[in-house]
Amino acid sequence: MTNSFEDLENTKLIFLIGSNPTEAHPILGVKMKKAIRNGAKLIVIDPRKTEMAEIADLWLPIQPGTDIALLNGLMHVILNEDIYDHAFVGERTENIQELKETVEKYTPELVAEMTGIEVELIYQAARLYAQTRDASICYTLGITEHVVGTMNVMSIANLAMLTGHLGRENVGVNPLRGQNNVQGACDMGALPDVFPGYQKVFKEEARKRLETTWNVSLSDRVGLTIPEMMDSAIAGNLKAMMIMGEDPVLTDPDANHVHKALESLDFLVVQDLFINETAKLADVFLPAASFAEKDGTFTNSERRVQRVRKAIEPLGNAKTDWTIITELSRRMGYPMKYQNVEEVFNEMTTVNPIYAGMDYQRIDKKGLQWPVPTKEHSGTRVLHVGQFTKGKGTFKGIEHLPPAEVPDKEYPYLLSTGRRIYHYNITTQYSPTLKEYQPEELAMVNPEDASHLQLKDGDKIKVASRRGEIIVATEITDRVPKGMVWMAFHHKESPTNVLTNGAYDPVSQTGEYKVAAVKVEKYN
Amino acid sequence: MSEIHEQQPITLTIDGKQVTVPKGVTVKQACEFNNIAIPALCYDPELTSLGSCRLCVVEVNGFKNLPASCVTTATEGMVIQTQSQAVVESRKMMLELLLADHPMDCLTCHKNGSCLLQDYAYQYQVKGELFAGNKHRYPIEDDNPFILRDLNKCIDCGKCVRVCSEVQGRHVLDYAYRGYEMKISTAMDYTLANSDCVFCGSCVAVCPTGALVEKNMVGKGRSFEVEKVKTTCPFCGVGCNFDLNVKDGRVIGVTSNPDSVVNGRHLCVKGRFGTDYIYSPERITTPLIKKDGEFVEATWDEALDLVANRLLAIKKESGNDSIGVLSSARCTNEENYLMQKWVRAVIGTNNVDHCART
Known part of the structure; x- marks a missing residue:
């Protein structure tokens, strides 16, 4: 997030796109509702009638996969009506001409046709967002889990820059991060192209510094991402994997492909609390400790680093993940000597510039929001104040591209x-x-479709895509539009990701979980 | 409060002592600024004030009645008594009336030791024997796995009603019926499980008595028996803090920690009630090695030696880049740091990723 939770409570407009905070981030939903009670307006862009959509001033029910068209349409109106932030655009950005040329063709009328949203709503949303000084964009996976995920995010950045909604309090571009520590795992360099603190592996300066600290020589070649690892395993190049605290068979798109990849390996180690779907395929299972059994830190969505504190000893014979790693490392000829995780944290702060000023004492009570470059620095509530990391923000003209797979005659539902x-x-x-309380998945089906399929609430359906099929019970609800089936992926008994499309965004390599074509029939 | 402090101070007399407080504060706040505790059951600093429990009454010169201090604004020159005979008698009477219709089952009540009604009954030595009248006999609501709702212990303070609407924005609860029959109810008097409730448990966090308690903690440990360990929730990226309640080396549940910077006392159903996965019967706590397609229990030495030797062999045969590792967005920063360090420094590849993209 460029901004902080506090800003969301104080903002005057929340522009919520591809995000369902009252379910996926409930306490943020509470904060947004507080802002709304205090007079903030709410624009919701979501194909489903979510709880936030119900209380929105403007709800734009968008056809999935047409976000760029809509965002370009909004910018078309904002430019045409000359309600953009001239000062911000002039001082802090470049390349506005390219944006103007691109969005010129995205007239509200055309965009209405592409997105399924009424023309008038497009005008209203554009004016409301542009003309509210303190307006904050929040997005989640509804934006990123598309083959155009990165371009969706860039379009959002275009919109925020055009209207000067960046670099101060109560505004911003705010991705609401998913897992408890997905922010931290990225910050720590658990990514194939960067070391801790987003220092590129191919940049010599950072690599040399780490080589000195760790006393080893390091590879300068960017590693494989998860989808690339899976492809490489099937191709026979990747021979072994170790998987800690993840269940890609259940959570990654196109589960059958992932299953096949892991089965192709010569050696698979899984470190987890449970024999999950992935662990079933492992050669060795290492039992890890839960969050209650260990010390450490998590970094939340607003970049706040907070303590995790050990409440109980690891159950049975389980060990903390960090202990397991150090013990493996010692056996492989590289002893890691830490008395406790605080020592690990302290070492990390010496190689991670955005965490440099932190220690356990400083984060004890309230945590600290990175960047915290020095011990004197009190943390950063708002990013990009004064200037962007790279200097000027560059507008990019971005064209709409359809999802990798759209409904057709054979697979008519989305x-x-x-x-x-x-x-x-x-x-x-x-x-x-x-x-x-909630033992099984209930796929959401629109009443019109249910009538066509002769379904009653709770009836089972067989859902099939080009990649696989599953049986699942249903909930008939007008929260989903006609033609859409919506499912969560929590239950192994109805593994939704058998159906999802493995096509991914070429930059982020995030799968297109939000759009796949399926066929549906009643299951008896 | 910052706005209040910026205004002109006023001077008043509390219990014979002249004090200065910011203009605009309530009498209750004025007392508390000066370290004079005022009892209250329906008051909560995070919620609007009702002034309905009448425990916070004080005596103010010139006032005909004893005003509820939580809803009375302090004014210049006010002369206030917080412990006068009239005040104490009034508070005792209010407690007698509340206890007249309250089960005296503190011996088995989960809130024993953390019950405001019990605290004040003790402080004012009120036994609840003065009025022997009817007592409600509501059935205990236990048709959901999260919250045990015992309306017999409810004192109608309405904090649950206000927290549900004013903080959570859900409006599930309100007052219903009249007179003696008045109670806190969902729409149509359904159980919580059949209402729009999503079991965030904020009502449990603010309930002053045993009317709303964490079902999974009942009988497992009272507040004075548990050690509270503040930690960060393991589910979504909001990063709420809460207290793990530990008794005899076992986590018995979660309670709010008001000092949580992100969430205060508020949580969602998962954070408050879902951490019992720690003790899932499916939890594996012994290393396993697969032999002939079946997992067989092993010692740590056997398992770790096998992993280390196999990885070293594969590294030697097929090269560093033939090994890939998934770290975890569910693990700590320290663990992610060590994992990527191990992959880079020991395996010698940058093949490390995690589910940020999936």
């Missing part, structure tokens, strides 16, 4: 996926309490 309030990805399946 499958979209997401999260539900009672579950979190796959772990909550193991919570007896949550499992008792």
